[in-house]
Amino acid sequence: MSAATPAARRFTPARMLLYAILLFFAVLYLLPLYVMLTTSFKTLAEIQQGNMLALPREWTAAPWREAWGSACIGLECSGVKGYFFNSIQIVVPAVLISGLLGAFNGYVLTKWRFRGHKIVFGLILFSCFIPFQIILLPMARVLGILHLANSTSGLVLVHIVYGIGFTTLFFRNFYASFPDELVRAAQLDGAGFFRIFFRILLPASVPIIVVTVIWQFTNVWNDFLFGVSFASGDSAPITVALNNLVNSSTGVKAYNVNMAAAMVAAVPTLIVYILAGKYFLRGLMSGSVKG
């Protein structure tokens, strides 16, 4: 509920000021992205002349080609493309499996309650909030023992385990408001545990599936801590490769290549956000903020 009066729709000086402030912040928020994009299309010579805010005088896609296929990361000079595919290999199974587990957990914790279900949920939920530094040392050892150190499969396991908390939270809150009567009616008709889930709850779960997939996708894609701790070599995700490219290069810094690489790392989550961000916010806000 806004305190604006109906008369406020007309353009008064106060309204002009309001729009001016909002636009000012919009420019402020867009500026870094604009600078990243324009820098990635400039030649290095043009960058060194200064004026970050100017459009490229001479547009070039060479920085993008170099970032994708030939920039040196560590000793290998084949760009970020391999790491980009590593990230995809990590994200897809991690999102699917943690999402499925979360959906089942939410279903059990709301529709098949047992004594102590609140404690179980509390214990799962707390795992969302732990600082991951507390698990880095033992996880490194366990991945070593399982022969999963420095592999994308190892990172998939890590992301599944520490993703369960949020996926369970999302599905549990969503299913909590799903009418129990429908479940009970299906039970009386003789439907079992899985039948009720797949026939009745899952088809109604699209909004929360969208939220969960976007949340997990962005979290896993953007992860750096797990990647740098458990897979720093060839199986590193794109974020680790980007950081290595930007912060360990010697000699002249190729800012245009760095920005192109940063854009490559940013594009998947930006696309997901632009396409589905609206549904994400709607779903997230209805579940997480009360009052």
Added chain:
Amino acid sequence: MSDTAAPPGKGARERLQRWLPKLVLSPSCVLILFFVYGFIAWTSYISFSNSGMLPEYTWAGLRQWSRLWGSWTWGIALHNIWVFGLLYIVSCTLLGLLLAILLDQRIRAEGALRTVYLYPMALSFIVTGTAWQWFLNPGLGLEKTVQALGWESFSFNWLIDSNMAIYTVVIAAVWQATGFIMAMFLAGLRGIDGEMIKAAQIDGAPAWKIYLRIIIPQLRPVFLSAVVVLAHLAIKSFDLIVAMTGGGPGNATAVPATFMYSYAFSRNEMGIAAASAVFMLAVIAALIIPYLYSELREPRS
């Protein structure tokens, strides 16, 4: 729904149906128990041992803890997380609330503006750090651009100034998270009951007074959620600092998360690293457990 759901006694199939829910839940429980609570226990034990490069299980009492508190870098890290956390939480909350209130005035292009304020949230901290590191680059970035525009004495070298570098991280972090906080406040504003506001408007109260006296007090739960979310993000912040300053210049922007990482993986001081991780967990637990407890208890009343 409860255990009584399945009617008693129809043989094996019924018994299976009775156990199925718990069976389906159990893999997650086993994973969480082992990888979360087991690991917490292991790390906590290691913080009381002599472990260096390899874990060692003999009890060493508080040796690692006193080494941690005696460490100069840890002192800097604690100081930085205070400065960073406080500025980050206060700036994001105030700016988020301001943007939400401004956007709540029946703005024409609300959807587009919301998208603009929110998109940084979709980016990885590494991308944000890379972008801002370039943006604030003293030689070629903002400084040179402003100079080229005519203000020749303009200087902005916070990124390489060890007293100021932590503030550049605050700027980038606030840029990234404010949109999300704004969205939380906007959802809160839309949920406020309009009756009292209408009454105040009829009484002729000015808009700022309505916000201060009626609307903002009703947003208390959102303030609480925002502060908890931000404090939690601040304590965990690692990526942004690594990407922007690498903890430097020197140790100037070290925080507990980067301290823990460097002692664990570069300095091979497992014991101190474990102690610092346990400390981080304790702070977050003190913050999160009361919050979760109050959130989970609510539906019953």
